[in-house]
Structure formats: structure tokens, C-alpha cells
Amino acid sequence: MRLCEHRGAAPGEPVARIRVTPVTATDSPRTPTANSARALRDAMMDQLLTDGKITSPRVEHAFRTVPRHEFVPAGTALEAAYDAYQAVVTKTGEQGAAISSVSAPFIQARMIEQAELRPGMSVLEVGSGGCNAALLAEMVGPKGRVVTIDIDPEVTDRASILLDATGYGGRVTVTLADAEQGAPEFAPFDAVIVTAGAWDIPPAWREQLADDGRLVVPLRMNGITRVIAFRREADHLVSTSAEVAGFVAMQGAGARHEPAVSLTDVQGRRVELCFDEGGTGEPAPAGRRPGDRARCGVVRRHDRPRRLVR
Numbered sequence: 001m002r003l004c005e006h007r008g009a010a011p012g013e014p015v016a017r018i019r020v021t022p023v024t025a026t027d028s029p030r031t032p033t034a035n036s037a038r039a040l041r042d043a044m045m046d047q048l049l050t051d052g053k054i055t056s057p058r059v060e061h062a063f064r065t066v067p068r069h070e071f072v073p074a075g076t077a078l079e080a081a082y083d084a085y086q087a088v089v090t091k092t093g094e095q096g097a098a099i100s101s102v103s104a105p106f107i108q109a110r111m112i113e114q115a116e117l118r119p120g121m122s123v124l125e126v127g128s129g130g131c132n133a134a135l136l137a138e139m140v141g142p143k144g145r146v147v148t149i150d151i152d153p154e155v156t157d158r159a160s161i162l163l164d165a166t167g168y169g170g171r172v173t174v175t176l177a178d179a180e181q182g183a184p185e186f187a188p189f190d191a192v193i194v195t196a197g198a199w200d201i202p203p204a205w206r207e208q209l210a211d212d213g214r215l216v217v218p219l220r221m222n223g224i225t226r227v228i229a230f231r232r233e234a235d236h237l238v239s240t241s242a243e244v245a246g247f248v249a250m251q252g253a254g255a256r257h258e259p260a261v262s263l264t265d266v267q268g269r270r271v272e273l274c275f276d277e278g279g280t281g282e283p284a285p286a287g288r289r290p291g292d293r294a295r296c297g298v299v300r301r302h303d304r305p306r307r308l309v310r
């Protein structure tokens with residue numbers, strides 16, 4: 001059991017709560033003061049380097065090159081676009097939960113470091129937005145290949161428009177499909193980088209990896225998402241590193257339902273009581289007010305570490 005402050009805004013990945021604007025050609029790059037964007041990008045880079053999120057010169061070069069602010073929705077403050085620890089939501093679902101975003105720079109950087117990309121490699125990105133695919137294109141260079149796949153046609157349309165407008169269109173192939181089956185027509189890949197929270201690893205992701213290839217995937221386990229890097233060794237995967245972060249949930253065949261109960265805390269803020277898979281989340285009666293108490297059916301043992309309430 002854990003408490004989290006907003007559903008869909010994954011724990012550990014703070015988000016800018018910006019409603020998506022319809023995806024149209026008007027969402028293409030604007031021309032904010034180039035100097036402001038550059039100054040903010042430099043400040044973000046200082047932070048990512050100081051915090052050890054970027055450790056290799058080629059990743060640093062990619063982040064200094066890609067104009068991140070061109071991939072966020074119109075109206076997003078430059079400061080939000082270049083916040084090292086903030087994702088920018090690009091689309092919300094019916095309940096208001098984030099279902100697509102430009103991931104936070106720190107976790108984009110960690111995942112690219114984890115993937116150990118080199119020039120000439122072929123990479124599959126699961127979950128499109130444009131920005132991360134542009135970073136991947138910088139990493140693999142003109143002789144490499146980047147395929148990005150998304151289940152949502154609005155997302156793939158938007159990514160295609162923005163990649164074209166920023167000059168990466170010819171270097172990234174944007175594909176519309178449920179990534180559960182991978183992208184067999186472009187396999188094998190030297191790396192598969194998954195940018196939505198998964199509960200499991202579909203066989204296709206391993207099968208479409210070249211031997212010694214890297215799979216980097218956010219996996220939800222016991223209520224926490226860890227981005228785990230695996231190296232393929234013949235018919236199995238060997239983990240090589242892990243980072244804690246949060247992501248929007250996987251949709252399609254790999255989606256899972258996590259029981260959650262909406263509550264209001266004593267200060268009137270909405271909190272969600274989330275149950276790990278297999279938990280006993282019985283719905284709370286409607287209309288609960290601050291100060292009300294309800295049994296949640298969960299008994300916490302006092303000899304366990306207190307890591308559940310964030």
C-alpha cells in the first residue's frame with residue numbers, strides 16, 4: 001500500500017500540469033528568444049552534470065544540441081521546459097491523468113547512459129514525444145537508425161510534425177502501433193528504450209534485441225518503478241543497472257489495472273490510496289470529508305521499513 005498525490009503523475013517524476021492543446025501544425029516549433037533557451041539549457045546541463053545524471057561527453061553533446069523547448073506544448077514556460085527534474089505533460093486522459101509527456105531531462109539522460117549507445121547503432125524507442133527520439137538520433141549519428149513507436153495516433157502525429165520541424169524527421173522513423181509486439185519490420189535493434197511504465201517484459205522486446213543489445217525499461221514492482229537496463233545474452237537478459245523514476249502507465253496489451261481509492265486529506269487535498277497488484281482495494285464510500293476515517297483493509301507490520309508514504 002502506498003499514498004501518492006496524483007494518479008498518473010508517476011511517483012518520482014514531477015510533472016508540469018499543463019493540459020494538452022489539440023495536436024495541429026500550429027504546435028510546431030516557436031521562436032522564443034534563442035538566448036533565453038540557450039541560457040536555460042546551459043543551466044540545466046550544469047545541474048545534470050553536477051548531479052551525476054550525465055556522465056559521458058557524447059550524452060552531454062546530445063543534450064546541448066537538441067532544442068527541448070521546441071517539443072513542449074505551446075505556452076509552456078521555458079523554465080518548465082528546461083527544468084532538469086520536471087516532465088511536461090502533453091496529453092491527459094479522461095480522468096485528468098497524464099498519458100503522454102516529454103519525460104524529465106534527468107531520466108532521459110540516465111536511460112540514454114544506461115543504454116550505452118554508440119554511433120551507427122539501431123534503436124527502438126517505445127513511447128514517442130519527439131524530444132527523446134531527437135536525443136537518440138544525436139547519439140547514434142547519421143549512420144545509425146532510430147525507430148519510435150507509440151500506441152496513440154495523436155502522439156505519433158505530433159512527434160512527426162515536431163521532428164520534421166526541428167530537422168530530425170529524416171533521422172527518426174515514427175510508427176503507430178501497440179509496442180507489445182515491438183517493431184519486427186525494423187529489428188534487430190542494438191537497444192530498446194521503453195519510456196512508459198511497464199509491468200512485464202513482452203518476449204518481442206528481448207527477441208528483437210541483437211545479442212549483447214540493451215533493453216532499458218521502467219518496471220513497476222511493489223509500487224515503485226525502477227528503470228532497469230538489461231543486456232541480452234543469447235536467450236536471456238542480464239540486468240546491468242537500475243534507477244528509480246516514474247512514468248506514465250503502459251497502455252494496450254501490456255496495461256494493468258492498479259486498484260486505487262480517492263481520499264481527501266485533513267487540509268482538503270486529494271490523495272489516492274494505491275494498492276499494489278493483488279492488493280485488496282475496496283472502494284471507499286463516496287462523499288468522504290476531511291477528517292473522516294475509513295478502514296482500508298490493509299494491516300501494516302511494524303517491523304517493515306517506512307517507505308510507503310511519500
Ligand SMILES: C[S@@+](CC[C@H](N)C(=O)[O-])C[C@H]1O[C@@H](n2cnc3c(N)ncnc32)[C@H](O)[C@@H]1O
Pocket residue numbers: 099100101102103125126127128129130131132133149150151152155177178179180195196247248249250251252253254
Ligand atoms: C512518457 S511518454 C513518451 C515520452 C517520449 N519518449 C519523450 O520524448 O520524452 C509515454 C508514451 O508511451 C505511449 N505508450 C503507452 N503505452 C504504449 C504501448 N503499449 N505501445 C506504444 N506506446 C505506448 C504513450 O502513448 C505515451 O505517448
